Each structure stands twice: as C-alpha cells, then as structure tokens.
Amino acid sequence: MSSTRLSTDTTPQTREVVILDSAEIARRGASSIADLLATVAGLDAQTRGPFGTQVDLGMDGATYSQVVILVDGMRVNDPQTDHHTLNLPLTPADLDRVEILHGAASSVHGADAVGGVINLVPRAASGVRLDVATRRIDDIDGGDAGTGSDINLRIGTGNERRGVTLSAGRLRSDGYRETTDADEDRLFLLGHSDLGGGRLSVQAGWQDKGFGARDFYAPFPSREWTTAHLAGARYERRVGTTMATSRVYVRRHTDRFVLIESDPSVYENNHTSWMGGGEAHVRRAMAGGQVAAGAEWTREEIDSSNLGEHTRNRWGGFAEYGTTRGAWQINAGLRADHHQEAGWEAAPTVSIGRRLNDRSRAYATIARAYRAPSFTEFYYTDPNNVGNPDLAAERSWQYEIGASTLVAQTQWQGAIFLRQEQDLVDYVRATDTPPWVAQNLGEMQTLGVRVSGARQFGPVDTQIGYTFVDKEQTLASGLQSKYVFSHPRHQANVRLRHALPAQITADWSVQARERIAPLDDYARVDLLVRRPVPWGELRLRATNLFDDHYEEILGVPLPGRWFGVEASLNL
Numbered sequence: 001m002s003s004t005r006l007s008t009d010t011t012p013q014t015r016e017v018v019i020l021d022s023a024e025i026a027r028r029g030a031s032s033i034a035d036l037l038a039t040v041a042g043l044d045a046q047t048r049g050p051f052g053t054q055v056d057l058g059m060d061g062a063t064y065s066q067v068v069i070l071v072d073g074m075r076v077n078d079p080q081t082d083h084h085t086l087n088l089p090l091t092p093a094d095l096d097r098v099e100i101l102h103g104a105a106s107s108v109h110g111a112d113a114v115g116g117v118i119n120l121v122p123r124a125a126s127g128v129r130l131d132v133a134t135r136r137i138d139d140i141d142g143g144d145a146g147t148g149s150d151i152n153l154r155i156g157t158g159n160e161r162r163g164v165t166l167s168a169g170r171l172r173s174d175g176y177r178e179t180t181d182a183d184e185d186r187l188f189l190l191g192h193s194d195l196g197g198g199r200l201s202v203q204a205g206w207q208d209k210g211f212g213a214r215d216f217y218a219p220f221p222s223r224e225w226t227t228a229h230l231a232g233a234r235y236e237r238r239v240g241t242t243m244a245t246s247r248v249y250v251r252r253h254t255d256r257f258v259l260i261e262s263d264p265s266v267y268e269n270n271h272t273s274w275m276g277g278g279e280a281h282v283r284r285a286m287a288g289g290q291v292a293a294g295a296e297w298t299r300e301e302i303d304s305s306n307l308g309e310h311t312r313n314r315w316g317g318f319a320e321y322g323t324t325r326g327a328w329q330i331n332a333g334l335r336a337d338h339h340q341e342a343g344w345e346a347a348p349t350v351s352i353g354r355r356l357n358d359r360s361r362a363y364a365t366i367a368r369a370y371r372a373p374s375f376t377e378f379y380y381t382d383p384n385n386v387g388n389p390d391l392a393a394e395r396s397w398q399y400e401i402g403a404s405t406l407v408a409q410t411q412w413q414g415a416i417f418l419r420q421e422q423d424l425v426d427y428v429r430a431t432d433t434p435p436w437v438a439q440n441l442g443e444m445q446t447l448g449v450r451v452s453g454a455r456q457f458g459p460v461d462t463q464i465g466y467t468f469v470d471k472e473q474t475l476a477s478g479l480q481s482k483y484v485f486s487h488p489r490h491q492a493n494v495r496l497r498h499a500l501p502a503q504i505t506a507d508w509s510v511q512a513r514e515r516i517a518p519l520d521d522y523a524r525v526d527l528l529v530r531r532p533v534p535w536g537e538l539r540l541r542a543t544n545l546f547d548d549h550y551e552e553i554l555g556v557p558l559p560g561r562w563f564g565v566e567a568s569l570n571l
Contacts, residue, residue, distance in 0.1 A: 014351035041465025061469035062115020089205035096123035104369035106347035125156025146174030179212035198237025289323025522550035
C-alpha cells in the first residue's frame, strides 16, 4: 500500500487512500494513464496534448514536482524534470489497481511527497488480449481532420506460484493542428516466482516517443523525442514472525528537443538522466501493534548539452508504528534523509483514525514533507528560462482532517487540509518580461476541501467529486509565477453510467475546471458507449462532445471534439 509499509490487514488505514481496482479502471474507460488519473477528485492532469503526450500531474494544489509516482512501489520521478515522470510504458488496461494517497508522505517515500503519492500496480494477465482503437480528431485551425490509432497486445501465462506477462503497444496520431502529431512505441514485462522460501517480482519496460511540441515551451513549431527505460525487482520472505522486503530499481530517460523542427540547428537540447537505488525493510508485530523499519539509497545523474554533468546521492532511514486500541487506530512514522544538496531532512507524521460506527470513520493527520529542486531548476538556461544553483529545498507541514460515511444510500468521503510551505520553488518574472528565473518564493499557505460521493439512483450509477483549493498569493506586485498558481481553484468531476437496449452501456464523464491562472474556465463532456460481444467488447468514444475550446497549459490549446472506435478481443 502506497500510504504505509505496515500490513493493512492488521493495521487499518488512518489516511485517505483512493483505490481504483481493475474493474473500476475498466469502467472509467480512459485512453491513457493521465486521462484515468484526471477522473479522481483532487488530481489535476495538465496536458499539452491528447493520449498522454506530456502531462504535469498536480494534486490538491501541489505542483507536478510535488507528487511521487510509483510503479508497483518503484519510484519513477524524473530527476531532470517532472514533465517526463509520466513517460511510462503502461496503459490503463495494463493495471491491476491504482493507489492514490492524498497529503504529505515524506515519512514513507522521502523527497517530493508533498501533495501525495500515486502507485500504479501492473496486472498479471492470463491468456491473450488485443486492444485496437482508431480515432478521428478535428483540426482546431480549420484544416483537414487528423486520424490516429492505438494497438496493444497482452500475453500472460503462469499461475500463482510463477508467471509472466508481456504487453506491447503502438500509438500513432496525425494531431489536431500543425506540429501536434505523435508516435509512441511501448513494451512492458512483468514476472513473479516463488524462490528460496520467498517471492520474487520483476518488471521492466521501454517507451519510445516522438511528438510535435508546438508551443509547449515557446511559440515555435518544436519537436521532442523521449525514451524511457525502467526496471526493478522486489523480493519478500517471511522469517519467523518477521516479513523482510528488499527492492532495487533503475530508470533511464533521454530527451531530445529542437526549437524549430525544420531547422534543428537554430536551437537543440539533448539530455540523458539516470535514477536508481535500493531499499530494504522489515515488518513485524511488536508492542501491541506493528513496526516497520528500513533504509533506502537513491542516486541521480544527468548528462546534458545544456545542464552539464551532475550527480547526487540521497540516503536515509525510516520507521513506522501502527496499532489499534478499541475503535481507535494510531499510526506514527519518522524518516531522516541526507540529500547531497539539501543536507539532512527529517519527516515525521502522526495519523489518528476512529471508527464511529459500522458506516462511518474519521481521521486526523499531521505530516512534514520536503522536496529538493530538480536538475532543470538548478542548472537549465535558455533565453526564456534561467535556473538557480543556489535554490534551497522546499519544506512543508500538512494538517488534514477527514471522514467517510454512508448516508441515504450515498457513500461520502471528504477532507479539509491546510498546507504551510516554506521556500517553495517556482519560475518568476516581471509581468510579460522574460526570462523566467527559478527562485524560492518564501512562505505560502494552501487551504483545501475535497469531497467525493457515489450512489446508485435506480438504473443510473453516479459518482461525483469536488475539490476547492485556495492558495495564498505572496508574489510582489508586478511579478508572475509560472507553475505554483496554475492549479484549479474549483475542480469538479461527475460520472454517470446507465444501460441502453441491446446490452449497451453508456458512460458519461464531465470534468470542470476553474483555475487561478489566466485560463478560461471549461466543462468538458465525454461519452463512452460499449457493448459486450462473444469475443470481447466493442466501444464508441466521443471526447469533448460539445467541442469546447480550452487550455490546461497557457498557450497550448487542446483538441476539440474527437471520435474513436475501439475493440477488445480475447484471443
């Protein structure tokens, strides 16, 4: 579980953790990991193109650099820039579940876990499944409509003791205006085996992507090519009453960017980054509860035509204790990390939960988090963006109270949180006057409310989510901030599912955003219609059904209405 290293079988949760299992993932019918996460209350997937071309994933008002992303517990955050963190060789259909922890979690996961943690857990497949999709996207500049396709093949074999799953896919898109086309190839391998009285799990993946990056960073017809490799292994073994877990992992990422596609000599950047490490911890019953303790080491490197060559190490130790006393659940943790650039950081957390009755529970949490600046924030320089090697690490405290209850056949879950931050890092400039310069912004305070509910209204299955975030403005008059204030002030998600004749099911999705940044408000409506067939499932998709014009990143318009025809075949 992403929120703790304790066993949740014996130590109940004292934090808000949203879990999407494989059935719920399939129900939401998302075409990319980013689209799936955007359906969850509090998660803000700011995209620069469809199908997960490039995504900045924020959470509860925290920036995309303040969220930790895991693949089956393996950290995959990119040390160059978190613009690339969701460059993953996975689709929603590859996932067994998604675990979403809201709030500070540096006591468990160390650096960057300011707004929350998302753990993507791949699924071991059985048999052969082929997913195919074709798409038609209107050109928002009035040109000919573009087309696209996506194909993914999953092959799985084995049993509970040992097995292997291979997933391979290819995506192609003409785009929705000039220089917005995209090509992506991906491969992912998942395996497990009983070994030496324990269990070994391995995973490895590769993604190669090229895409038009028009207006992504500057108003030019740019192009970018990225390649991501990741691999990891976990071994678990019970020794008496102690469960021992060890893990190793590595991620390599390359990034080539040209400012003008037709003339790369004008401006070009090439970056190669590495992130790898290892972790070991033990867990056992002790002192009327459960204790987990261990250590982790991480090394990050970059070799860049712009940033230069840099290496940094981070290592630390952690401990957690959880217990249940009657209707009360208590969890406390402490982690200390030594970061090569930030020095020592301590991250304590205390969470208390109480079962109020069979239908209700409440909790309260106090937690500290920190984030070290990325290599880009330290060292990158171009005419529009200037890094700062003297940046200090971000530090924050988060206070949260929440509850869940069943009222009138509606399952409600809600929370109020306050995050107090110091030395928040962002790019700042005089209004409309380049360059953007990386700076520590001083103290900042974020207040938020998060509510979600689910109910069956006769034949209609309904899910709603709402998040309000108010961030204290601390910039001096005449200054602009690039990322910190780009989150939605109001965010709402509504999902409806109902049956139609002939075994057809319709899934409606509404995503509404009102941002603090100078972006227009919007409400996007999507529709997915599906029907089971003897060999699998057929689907018709309409995204942005009412052709709303909107942006998630200032200056990067997103597609208008587009349609898709899809099929899943069990071979």
